[in-house]
Amino acid sequence: MTAYVLVPGAFTGGWVWEQVAARLREAGAEAYPVTLTGMGERRDEAGPGTGPETHAEDLLRVIDAIADPRIVLVGHGYGLHPVLAAADRRPGRVARIVSVDTALPQDDEAAERSLPDPEARERLADGAGDGGWLSPPEPGGWPRWGSTEGVPAGSLERLERLAVPQPARTLTQPLRLTGPAAALPTTGVLCTANGSSIDLVEMLVESGPPQFRALADERMRFFELGTGHWPMLSAPEELAEVLRAAAAGEGHRVAAPGRAPGPERPAHLLPFLLDVPEVPRERHGRIDLHLPDTERPRPAVVFVHGGPVAPDQRPTPRDTPFLLGYGRYAAALGAVGVTLDHRMHGLADYPRAAEDLAEAVALVRAHPRVDGERIALWFFSTGGLLTADWLAAPPPWLRCLAASYPALAPLPGWAGVEPRFRPVDAVGTAGGPPVVLIRAGREHPAFAATVEEFLTAAGTKGAAVEVVDVPHGHHSFELVDPTDESRAAVERAMRSVLTHLGNAASPDGDR
Structure with a gap:
């Protein structure tokens, strides 16, 4: 019994x-x-x-x-x-x-x-x-x-x-x-x-x-x-x-990963795959600005993490080696690298995260070290859903969107996500900036399906999308696959984003 x-x-x-x-x-x-x-x-x-x-x-x-x-x-x-x-x-x-x-x-x-x-x-x-x-x-x-x-x-x-x-x-x-x-x-x-x-x-x-x-x-x-x-x-x-x-003890058993599990550290605390120098960093509320070696106003790249992230997670995303690495890398190439902590703690939090991002971008554009007319937004993983607002109503100063291994539509069963956060529906509807999409070849099927749907919609609507492939890369390849292939993909994607910003790699470059 x-x-x-x-x-x-x-x-x-x-x-x-x-x-x-x-x-x-x-x-x-x-x-x-x-x-x-x-x-x-x-x-x-x-x-x-x-x-x-x-x-x-x-x-x-x-x-x-x-x-x-x-x-x-x-x-x-x-x-x-x-x-x-x-x-x-x-x-x-x-x-x-x-x-x-x-x-x-x-x-x-x-x-x-x-x-x-x-x-x-x-x-x-x-x-x-x-x-x-x-x-x-x-x-x-x-x-x-x-x-x-x-x-x-x-x-x-x-x-x-x-x-x-x-x-x-x-x-x-x-x-x-x-x-x-x-x-x-x-x-x-x-x-x-x-x-x-x-x-x-x-x-x-x-x-x-x-x-x-x-x-x-x-x-x-x-x-x-x-x-x-x-x-x-x-x-x-x-x-x-x-x-x-x-x-009765029935049910599906999940297999342990077939590849080497790597160091016994959370993936988000693994080192960044590129050796980048430390640069001056300013903290303003939810954002950090990583500053290049020039006093002249420079374009900015705002890096937007995924989630949900537990509200008590420490370090917070902007203090992880991952975002620190991206922020410093952008600054080393002459742009202001901006890292952000937004409040996406659950699937119902996308509106709040979108508000946090909009406030952060406004603060960045007003900063004296930033050229407010040259901004790029770079999204990671499930943060990709936040691109929808910017694709649907792109401001003229937004010169580029980038997305690494993103979700570009709510994943199956994500009924708690508001309908507005569907980049696959927004792409190409309002013109908008070019998109640099970094695609992991060994992506999880649910994410990969949204990327393919996005690319199909972009092709149908004539949206400009450059795909940077990492054929042997997994989700979060910068951390779990620190290979030459992964490094080359990050370098190529960054060069493309900075090119759209207008010669950002040279601190004294012209627009």
């Missing part, structure tokens, strides 16, 4: 699991949908001290009352935090942890860090307001918390009607783990309409920081469901089948 303990996410109660629980019981299992203290019908039970430990204790009482020898703990969204805390305290009772469309949090991590809605994070940072409670989304606002694709209208109406405020401390206090939960078999249920997929996991294992290699561990398994973030409402029968398969 297997017993499933089903733990809901923020603002909800055990009622969201009713259909899944019914199907599990029909198949002969036990199912225990849990409503945590202060949630659902237990809203009035919360007090000033209600936090993650309160919810962990809720689950421990459920676990201790179950006689079945095999317990599968299932967490959705915020619910995964108390699931891990309870498993950490009762590892001998837990046969498997199942994460439903939710990244596994780490020890000392608060749930607020992974909230998909930036406005909610701001309200929590401001003290949550409303007496220590975080209000649920307004009607129509639920997609900001995860795709509602597939949820029937009646179920969505019920979700909006029954949602209750979340005790703020449950989101702001960090998770405390001692280690046993990390050794338990774990299954990830990935909802492709919300942007999760096995392909994405494989990309993180191959190209991401070393911590993601744990996803290729023997204890990890994965399933995909072709629905949004609420499969218990949109696909309860399919989810119940997946939970049964997960309990």
